[in-house]
Amino acid sequence: MSTNISIIFKTRDTRKKERIIKHIVRIIARFSLCLGCRLCELVCPTNAISIKLEKNKYIINIDPKLCTGCLLCNNLCPVGIFYEKAVKNSYST
Numbered sequence: 001m002s003t004n005i006s007i008i009f010k011t012r013d014t015r016k017k018e019r020i021i022k023h024i025v026r027i028i029a030r031f032s033l034c035l036g037c038r039l040c041e042l043v044c045p046t047n048a049i050s051i052k053l054e055k056n057k058y059i060i061n062i063d064p065k066l067c068t069g070c071l072l073c074n075n076l077c078p079v080g081i082f083y084e085k086a087v088k089n090s091y092s093t
Helices: 014-033 039-043 072-076 078-092
Strands: 049-054 057-062
Touching: 014 072, 014 078, 039 049, 039 072
Parallel strands: none
Antiparallel strands: 049 057
16 A cells, blocks of 8 residues: 655745654654554653554554654654664665
8 A cells, every 4th residue: 555645845944844754754654663662652751652552563542632742752763763764765875
């Protein structure tokens, strides 16, 4: 299954666009490739994240009422970081 994503930016700041794309890539990787390390649960200052194992796949649940959008979980996720580097490398070759 393939999904196309379109992003419309309201800024011309290239660095800001790159930062937004980086976080989007990490979020997608986290949800689809979660290893269940629970690092995101540990670093979340509001306890908005819970992880469950269902049918041999880790499911990340984020409570939107508790999440402040601080992105600590996103910045520390090993899956998101490595996936982002792989995507970046594939476009640079």
